[in-house]
Amino acid sequence: xxxxIASTVFxxxxxxxxxxxxxxxxxxxxxxxxxxxxxxGFASRKILVKxxxxxxxxxxxxxxxxxxxxFYEMAKANFDVAYRVLTGRINPGIVKISPGLKSxxxxxxxxNSITLTPGTLSVDVDEEKNLYIHWINVKEEVLKKMPRDYxxxxxxxxxxxxxxxx
Amino acid sequence: xxxxxxxxxxxxxxxxxVLASIGLLRFPDVYxxxxxxxxxxxxxxxxxxxxxxxxxxxxxxxxxxxxxxxxIHTFFALIAILLTNPTGAHAIARAxxxxxxxxxxxxxxxLEGKNV
Numbered sequence: 600x601x602x603x604i605a606s607t608v609f610x611x612x613x614x615x616x617x618x619x620x621x622x623x624x625x626x627x628x629x630x631x632x633x634x635x636x637x638x639x640g641f642a643s644r645k646i647l648v649k650x651x652x653x654x655x656x657x658x659x660x661x662x663x664x665x666x667x668x669x670f671y672e673m674a675k676a677n678f679d680v681a682y683r684v685l686t687g688r689i690n691p692g693i694v695k696i697s698p699g700l701k702s703x704x705x706x707x708x709x710x711n712s713i714t715l716t717p718g719t720l721s722v723d724v725d726e727e728k729n730l731y732i733h734w735i736n737v738k739e740e741v742l743k744k745m746p747r748d749y750x751x752x753x754x755x756x757x758x759x760x761x762x763x764x765x
Numbered sequence: 766x767x768x769x770x771x772x773x774x775x776x777x778x779x780x781x782x783v784l785a786s787i788g789l790l791r792f793p794d795v796y797x798x799x800x801x802x803x804x805x806x807x808x809x810x811x812x813x814x815x816x817x818x819x820x821x822x823x824x825x826x827x828x829x830x831x832x833x834x835x836x837i838h839t840f841f842a843l844i845a846i847l848l849t850n851p852t853g854a855h856a857i858a859r860a861x862x863x864x865x866x867x868x869x870x871x872x873x874x875x876l877e878g879k880n881v
Contacts, residue, residue: 616837621830677781677808680800684788691797692873693862714851715807720799721851722858733796733858737872 602648603644607640609647649703672716672754681716683735692737693722696749697729698757705764706730712756719752767823771816778812794869795861801823803854807846814843 616631618624624632638696683689697738700706710721725731739752751759788801821835868874 613841617841619837620834621825621832642880673804673808676804680788680804681781681784684784684791684801684805687791688799689792689870690872691868691870693868694873711848711851714803714854715847718800720796720803720858721855722796722862733868734802735797735800742873 601651602644603640605651606644607636610639610643611636611687624631658763661759665759665763669712669716676716676718680735682720687738690736691733693731693733694737694752695729695731696752697727698749698760699722700728700757700760702764705760708764709756709760712760713752716756767819767844772819774812774819778816781809781812785809795866796858796868797827797855799858803850807850810846811843814839814846 600703610651611632614636618628624712698706698709700709705723710724710730713719713721713730720733720735721730722733723731731754734752782805785801785805788805791799792798792801798809817839818836821832824832825836
């Protein structure tokens with residue numbers, strides 16, 4: 600029931616934002632929105648709301664704090680890839696890291712962040728939530744020890760993902 | 766002044782998208798091509814969406830009230846790009862590795878032989 604209410608409110612807010620045209624909404628728009636939001640909220644309640652971890656406002660503050668750092672890394676990544684596109688200097692390989700995360704939200708955040716940042720692309724994830732990452736410019740020092748150090752690959756993103764999703 | 770800002774943002778966005786297409790032609794295999802195809806297109810699209818959002822906000826500010834819809838819709842399109850682009854790249858890379866495509870010139874492959 601709580602999941603149904605949460606997803607319905609989410610759908611209704613999305614409806615309001617997408618139908619906003621500068622003036623206040625007409626009554627028929629609002630009524631149609633409520634009906635549609637109830638249908639969509641009922642259909643998607645098990646997909647949108649798995650648990651109520653993200654209802655904690657602390658996690659939203661962490662997401663807001665994470666965004667500037669993430670966009671900085673992303674801008675750096677783009678200049679790096681642009682350099683490699685123009686010069687063709689690549690040294691690729693697939694490395695395995697064990698970030699030690701458990702929840703799906705955290706591992707999804709981490710995998711998407713890794714794909715969008717410097718020269719790294721998440722390829723696969725196994726049952727123990729180890730990530731396999733295609734790295735376009737493998738550094739020598741990472742190859743020496745076997746539980747790979749994730750600092751050179753994705754800086755401190757696993758810590759942020761842990762704060763947001765665990 | 767506003768037009769200059771919009772043109773500069775559009776220029777940066779198009780430049781990164783051009784780099785992405787050059788990368789698609791130059792890189793040797795599917796994984797490195799995905800690097801160009803995900804990062805550069807996402808970054809370029811951010812700037813193109815920013816230009817559209819600034820245009821909508823400006824028109825809204827000078828009195829054309831319904832142009833705010835452009836800003837809101839572009840913002841949601843941007844969030845959708847940021848979420849779906851890495852997910853799609855992840856799916857393509859995983860499918861490629863499962864169907865046996867080896868990374869070209871790889872110095873290390875921890876995933877080799879794990880999922881055949």
